[in-house]
Amino acid sequence: MKVGVLALQGAFGLHEQVLNRIGVAAVQVRTPEELVEVDRLVIPGGESTAISKLLDANGLADPLAERLADGLPVLGTCAGLILLAAEVVDGYPGQRCFGAVDAAVRRNGYGRQSESFHALIEVEGWKSAFPGVFIRAPVIESAGDGVEVLASLDGVPVLCRQGSAVVSSFHPELAEDDRIHRWFVEQE
């Protein structure tokens, strides 16, 4: 299995480190040719505006949309969640959102950097809580019936799954805990 990490901008290096730590070879994806090669894809945190524009500049937007429509397993964290959502409530004109998860998100919904935080997240079926790091994080404002909410914080969904797409508003790549990455690469 070849796991790609979208390496246009953001915390792609940290995702690679976590994947390597759990024994999974990860490759950086910047071009359509590199995207064709991967069986799974991680879309990292970063600035969603910048990543969205770079998807267009590097000719990746359409090939990525096609692969997502074909059911490419994908993990999107923070900016990755924004790109995989169906709707960006306060998006700028032309913002890419691929609709892999039927959710509406608000960018920076948790506030500016002064309100960035970490908190323990209770994930359904997990024995211990997961350390969630939220950096200028997007808020999931609503999720459709097809979306499985795996974890919430104060009643707001923060970790969701729909089909082969998993999204979080926090950054598992910033935690010492690799359970979300393990679970992503092990799921059917």
Added chain:
Amino acid sequence: MAAESMTGRETGTPLVKRGLAEMLKGGVIMDVVTPDQAKVAEDAGAVAVMALERVPADIRRDGGVARMSDPEMITGIQEAVTIPVMAKARIGHFVEAQILEALDVDYIDESEVLTPADEAHHIDKWAFTVPFVCGATNLGEALRRISEGACMIRSKGEAGTGNIVEAVRHLRSIIGDIRKITQADSAELFDWAKQLQAPLPLVREVAETGWLPVPMFCAGGISTPADAGLVMQLGAEAVFVGSGIFKSSDPAPRAKAIVEAATNYRDPHILAKVSRGLGEPMPGLEIDGLETRLADRGW
């Protein structure tokens, strides 16, 4: 200051502060002096903007004392864009930093581009919730800033010159010494700490990990996509562009080209494509002819 709320949410911790720097990697942070410039930067794909009253090239030309920007212009830029907004405080001027924190900026740059307020002390950055970036010309300076609480280091270069040579010197110095330290034995690390005038635990951490404990970006003199590619290939994790964009003849396409160069820095074909037809870059300055060397500020 780090704080824990009733709901168990912890803000202002080192992890949260460093976390934002991690999210800016591979990106371009642009100096802007108006809300309109901030929009141009955001549209080009900047990951953050640095709000200031004058770009370094103008500060250098005008002379006099350069201070923190007017809060009104910082607020105007915060309202204009959704990406993070940074602002500069003078070295050692912790009250300017308090004001910037009250304005809710996302990052403070304790910057040698402004006139230093203290000739011996930098700001105690641990005392703040807002994260700080500081400049460094060598590894010792970088580790001293980290020991004071900086969560991001940028190599200083020589701001406002459009000349990449100092940025390259500083990056090579920092990264070269990191490489040497990883080869040192445990006894030699004591001497490294002494030579670098840096805390031993940080020197040991660098020796173990082969990198700084925080991200390292590059600033000072970047004015073309090729410059961005150069410093990224040398090991910078993101770039700050000060005067290089808005002192060029056609800022918007140049801004976009530098953004694409920072992502595709290893691909000369893409660098060739994005470098075409950008108009005149900012006029450059020879380092030997400078009256003031900004990089010498900081201790």
